[in-house]
Amino acid sequence: MSTITIVYSVLGVICTLILALIVGTFLPGFERKYIQARIQQRIGPPTTSPGIIAPIKFFFKENISPNSPVPSLYKSLPIVCFIVVLLILLALTPQMYFFGALASIIAIVGFLKVEKVAYVLMGSLSKSVMSLGLSFPDTVKGAAHPNTEKVYLEDISSNRAFRMIAFGSFPFYLALFIPVTITGSIFLGDIVAYQQANGPFIFTLAGFIGAIVFFIGYMILLNEYPFNILKSKADVIEGCYMEYASKYRSFVYLTKGFLMFTLGALFSVLFIGIPPNIFSWGIIVNILVAFIFSILMGVMSAFSPVFTYRQFYPVVISSSLLGVLALAIGLL
Amino acid sequence: MTEENKPVKQEVIETEVAMGTVHPAALEPYRVRLFVEDEIVMDAEITIGVNHRGIERIMEGLPVEKANALTEKVCGICSNAHIWNSVLTAEKGLGIEVPERSNYIRIIMGELERLHSHFLFLGHGNEVLGHETFSMRVFYLRETVMELLRMIGGNRVQYGASIIGGVRPRCEIDEMRTQKILEGMDTLEKGILDFADRFVLDPMVKSRTEGIGVITQKQAKELEVTGPTLRATGIAQDLRVTMKEYEDFDFDIITMDDGDVRSNLLMRALEIPESIKIIRQAVKNLPKGPILDRSWEMFDCDSIKSYIEVPRGTLYHSYAIEEGRVRGSIIRTPSMSNIGAMQTACIGDHVTDAQLCIVQCDPCFTCTDRAIKVIKI
Numbered sequence: 001m002s003t004i005t006i007v008y009s010v011l012g013v014i015c016t017l018i019l020a021l022i023v024g025t026f027l028p029g030f031e032r033k034y035i036q037a038r039i040q041q042r043i044g045p046p047t048t049s050p051g052i053i054a055p056i057k058f059f060f061k062e063n064i065s066p067n068s069p070v071p072s073l074y075k076s077l078p079i080v081c082f083i084v085v086l087l088i089l090l091a092l093t094p095q096m097y098f099f100g101a102l103a104s105i106i107a108i109v110g111f112l113k114v115e116k117v118a119y120v121l122m123g124s125l126s127k128s129v130m131s132l133g134l135s136f137p138d139t140v141k142g143a144a145h146p147n148t149e150k151v152y153l154e155d156i157s158s159n160r161a162f163r164m165i166a167f168g169s170f171p172f173y174l175a176l177f178i179p180v181t182i183t184g185s186i187f188l189g190d191i192v193a194y195q196q197a198n199g200p201f202i203f204t205l206a207g208f209i210g211a212i213v214f215f216i217g218y219m220i221l222l223n224e225y226p227f228n229i230l231k232s233k234a235d236v237i238e239g240c241y242m243e244y245a246s247k248y249r250s251f252v253y254l255t256k257g258f259l260m261f262t263l264g265a266l267f268s269v270l271f272i273g274i275p276p277n278i279f280s281w282g283i284i285v286n287i288l289v290a291f292i293f294s295i296l297m298g299v300m301s302a303f304s305p306v307f308t309y310r311q312f313y314p315v316v317i318s319s320s321l322l323g324v325l326a327l328a329i330g331l332l
Numbered sequence: 333m334t335e336e337n338k339p340v341k342q343e344v345i346e347t348e349v350a351m352g353t354v355h356p357a358a359l360e361p362y363r364v365r366l367f368v369e370d371e372i373v374m375d376a377e378i379t380i381g382v383n384h385r386g387i388e389r390i391m392e393g394l395p396v397e398k399a400n401a402l403t404e405k406v407c408g409i410c411s412n413a414h415i416w417n418s419v420l421t422a423e424k425g426l427g428i429e430v431p432e433r434s435n436y437i438r439i440i441m442g443e444l445e446r447l448h449s450h451f452l453f454l455g456h457g458n459e460v461l462g463h464e465t466f467s468m469r470v471f472y473l474r475e476t477v478m479e480l481l482r483m484i485g486g487n488r489v490q491y492g493a494s495i496i497g498g499v500r501p502r503c504e505i506d507e508m509r510t511q512k513i514l515e516g517m518d519t520l521e522k523g524i525l526d527f528a529d530r531f532v533l534d535p536m537v538k539s540r541t542e543g544i545g546v547i548t549q550k551q552a553k554e555l556e557v558t559g560p561t562l563r564a565t566g567i568a569q570d571l572r573v574t575m576k577e578y579e580d581f582d583f584d585i586i587t588m589d590d591g592d593v594r595s596n597l598l599m600r601a602l603e604i605p606e607s608i609k610i611i612r613q614a615v616k617n618l619p620k621g622p623i624l625d626r627s628w629e630m631f632d633c634d635s636i637k638s639y640i641e642v643p644r645g646t647l648y649h650s651y652a653i654e655e656g657r658v659r660g661s662i663i664r665t666p667s668m669s670n671i672g673a674m675q676t677a678c679i680g681d682h683v684t685d686a687q688l689c690i691v692q693c694d695p696c697f698t699c700t701d702r703a704i705k706v707i708k709i
Contacts, residue, residue: 040468130355144377145367148348156349156371156683225462226536234357234460234687235349305540306462308682309371 009095015278016093017086020265023287024257025051027294035298051257055250063246067127074125077118078244078251084115085255089262094275097189104186105176108266112172112221115259116165119230122240123158130237157239160230164220167316168227172217174323178210179270181330188269195273202271209326211271215296216319218263222256224297226304227312234306264290345374349683353382357460357687362697366678366686373686376678378671384701391651391661396422396630397496399658403649404490406663407699409452411490412445413642414663414699417649419494425636425653426496426628434498434623435577436614437505440513441484441493442642443607443614447520448477449643450560450600450607453694454527457597460691461540466531473523480516483509498624510615517608528601541594545677545689548591555672559645561693564599565591571641580617581610593685596692630656642666644694667693667700 029047037044046053068074088111090096097103130153179201180186183194201207220227231239241252265276265286272289274282307315345367352363361382367375387406391399403418404411416438423430430438451474458467478488484503485491493503505513531537547557552565562569568585572578586602588595630653637650645666652659670693677689 036464040465041472042468140379143365143379144375145345145348145365148345148367151347151349153349153351159371225464228462229684232462232684234462235351235684237356302465304463304536305458306684307536308540308684310682311536311539 012277012279013090013093013095016276017089019278019283020089020261020276021258023290024261027051027257027260027290030291031294031298035295036302039299039302050253055253058250059247061246066243067129068125068243070125074122075248077122078248078255081115081118082251082255082258084111085259085262087111089265089276092188092265092269092276094192094277100187103188105180106186109173109176116161116169119161119240120158120165123154123161126154126240126243127152128154128242130242153236154240154242157230157236161240164230168220169217170316171213171319171323172221174320174327175210175214175217176270178206178326178330181327182206192269192273192275200272206326206329207271209322213319213323213326214267214271215293216315218293219297219300221263222259225301226307228306229308229312232306260294261290264293267293345369359456360697364686364690366683368683371683373678373681373683376675376686378675380697380701382701383698388661388663388702391658393657395656396653396658399661400496401492403663404492407696408489409449409696410445410642410644412441412493413640413647415492416442416494417638417640417647419496420640421636421638421649421651422496422653424638425633426630428497428625428628430498431622431625432619433621436618437499437503437623438494439577440505440611440614441491443610444477444481446607446643447604448474448481450604451477453600454597457691460688461537463537470527473520476516476519480513483512497626497628501624504623505618513611513615517611521605521608524601524604528598531597531601538594541597542592544593544681544685545692546590546592547673547677551676552591552673555676556669557673558666558669560599560603561596561670561673562645564588564595571639571646575640581613583610593688593692635660644696645669663702665696665699667696670695
């Protein structure tokens with residue numbers, strides 16, 4: 001490979017990442033202002049506020065030391081999540097297909113698992129003043145069950161994150177493997193090449209069902225209404241993120257927008273066959289998919305209450321069954 | 333969850349989840365301790381008292397009219413109900429018959445306040461449910477009521493409408509106000525019926541609210557539950573039926589059978605058209621004449637008791653009058669009776685539903701924070 005090609009590839013990857021970051025910063029604001037707020041007949045926040053202005057503002061705020069047994073690990077987790085999302089996007093860029101296993105479905109699943117485990121750790125390492133951190137005994141005279149072990153709200157959120165690893169992410173992972181069954185390869189390069197030769201999977205029956213399952217998994221992964229039991233305002237409030245302040249919260253916000261774009265790009269790669277590449281017009285498709293997904297998510301969120309397990313289990317089971325059906329069709 | 337299916341209280345409870353005194357799902361400061369096993373609530377304990385202001389103590393020795401004005405500060409939602417009942421207490425003791433027109437205006441204010449309270453309940457209930465769109469739309473409807481209250485009372489929250497002998501002259505309802513009230517009622521009626529249709533037909537909302545936070549009739553009677561929370565269990569009990577102020581008005585008592593979150597939310601939604609009906613009757617048949625009778629005299633009287641039906645249930649005021657001043661004032665708000673129901677409703681449901689089970693009883697802890705002495709019977 002010539003030096004020019006290497007420089008060209010590196011430049012392509014860097015520019016693609018920068019573009020993804022820029023687009024990603026607009027996505028949460030777009031969803032909140034133009035979809036949710038419009039449905040709810042209110043003005044909503046400025047488009048740039050949730051994705052850009054808020055992270056910048058938080059970045060320059062004074063940090064409050066979190067109440068955590070392992071503060072350094074706790075503080076590093078939002079940065080870990082950001083890096084994981086960055087690596088997923090990196091694996092999706094066509095210039096990286098050269099690295100084989102690192103640009104495969106298995107690698108993507110692995111990276112996503114790291115992000116999920118980070119939620120569990122965030123919750124278990126956070127001890128918020130919102131639940132238990134009162135500096136005086138908070139049980140009144142004659143209180144019921146005085147010696148019961150107390151848990152922090154983040155602990156509950158952490159348990160829920162663990163359950164999400166166990167069952168909540170099934171639909172998403174099943175959807176990821178539908179293109180694998182059709183192409184017979186786990187490598188993203190092969191999946192893209194197959195679709196460029198035979199047409200996008202989304203126009204096949206297996207691909208169409210897979211796209212639906214992917215979208216449900218996408219909403220679960222982003223912890224959006226109605227699947228936001230990890231950070232339900234009715235009990236655990238912000239859940240795992242409760243104690244993050246200043247630049248750490250800034251990373252939380254940045255990661256969310258970035259993840260929205262990255263998952264949109266993942267869909268483009270797996271179901272349309274167009275990878276994110278700044279030097280190709282296909283990048284417009286990636287951006288469009290990211291915006292379409294945020295529109296659909298905004299509509300779904302605006303018209304749904306929070307799901308508890310009573311609603312969550314049937315949704316996960318039925319969408320997983322759909323995923324299995326799509327896999328079976330793909331194999332045939 | 334039916335009463336039979338609810339888990340029996342056990343001695344060994346896995347963990348305690350404490351929420352509050354400040355929590356985003358709670359409109360007011362209170363602490364709830366939930367005792368959970370695998371995220372299912374096995375027992376619950378609500379502690380209030382954070383917002384105690386000692387209003388009854390401040391009322392002690394105040395001139396009756398000043399004390400009446402102070403009662404309005406007990407609650408930011410049913411402020412009119414407090415001043416109305418406090419004034420009624422004095423009127424009862426002093427034997428004052430208020431002009432009929434002023435009674436009608438009091439009814440209009442009372443029912444507008446019921447609308448405002450029920451809309452707030454529906455908005456808050458949907459917010460805790462996680463349905464922001466329903467919540468926002470209900471709050472928009474509530475704005476119409478708030479503006480009508482501001483038009484009549486001069487303020488959106490504290491109106492000071494009732495005074496001994498009638499209502500304040502600024503609360504007079506003229507032609508222009510009549511027209512605006514009727515237009516407002518049309519808007520509200522259409523809005524709430526649309527909302528109720530959507531609420532009933534939404535399968536996701538149904539799944540989240542049906543069978544959650546069940547209070548049976550038996551439990552409701554044992555816990556002395558009052559107001560719409562009681563009526564949501566199927567017991568048709570409404571003090572307005574026996575209040576002489578409401579004698580001229582035709583309205584139905586709405587009841588639901590299940591006593592769950594869905595019944596409680598729908599109860600309030602269906603009570604709104606009844607209040608609208610009462611307001612329309614009051615405006616249509618508004619008697620002519622004065623709205624204030626100043627020809628009364630103050631004299632001493634022993635403790636006088638007055639009960640009225642307010643948006644959340646039965647409100648009790650009592651005090652004695654001595655040299656024109658209040659003595660031994662006692663105020664009991666309906667949420668005091670409903671705290672037991674809030675605790676009971678949580679048991680057996682998921683921890684995410686716990687706040688919803690509390691909210692379904694329409695708590696107003698700030699006005700419930702009174703100094704009381706519990707006497708075991």
